[in-house]
Amino acid sequence: MNPSPVSLQTCLENETGAMREFLAVLQDEARVLEEGAAEAALTEITARKNQAADVLAQAAEERNSQLAALEFGTDGPGLQAAADEHPTLAQPRRQLLEVTEQARALNESNGQIIEVFLDHNERTLETLRRLTGVGDIYDASGRKRSGNKGSGRNIKA
Numbered sequence: 001m002n003p004s005p006v007s008l009q010t011c012l013e014n015e016t017g018a019m020r021e022f023l024a025v026l027q028d029e030a031r032v033l034e035e036g037a038a039e040a041a042l043t044e045i046t047a048r049k050n051q052a053a054d055v056l057a058q059a060a061e062e063r064n065s066q067l068a069a070l071e072f073g074t075d076g077p078g079l080q081a082a083a084d085e086h087p088t089l090a091q092p093r094r095q096l097l098e099v100t101e102q103a104r105a106l107n108e109s110n111g112q113i114i115e116v117f118l119d120h121n122e123r124t125l126e127t128l129r130r131l132t133g134v135g136d137i138y139d140a141s142g143r144k145r146s147g148n149k150g151s152g153r154n155i156k157a
Helices: 005-034 037-070 075-085 087-132
Strands: none
Touching: 005 037, 005 075, 005 087, 037 075, 075 087
């Protein structure tokens, strides 16, 4: 393939499409989190998110290859230099940056929600351990602890 600004523009348009797909997965993830984060739904979303991330990595690799072939640097600075030299790349670059920023913000927001879920689950497990008298199942060296079983309060459900 002969490198040209037109092929780089096509590459940017493809990467923007892939980023929009990633954003759609993140929006689905946000809905799953809002609905209570069912394990099966999270597993499916995680698989989709990983697949979309792989596609994005390939698109970024292709973009950087195109930039290098046109004798520009890679990533943001190279893309800015290419857009400065070839004005037809300015709008595709801007569209890519806009959708990338939306995805970054939503991914960060989803991550914060997941952290809250994890913290809640850890505190719940710790409370259950204290209530049942069961401490850590494993010691610091990874060996199973003996004892503890039945040594706590007698709790009836």
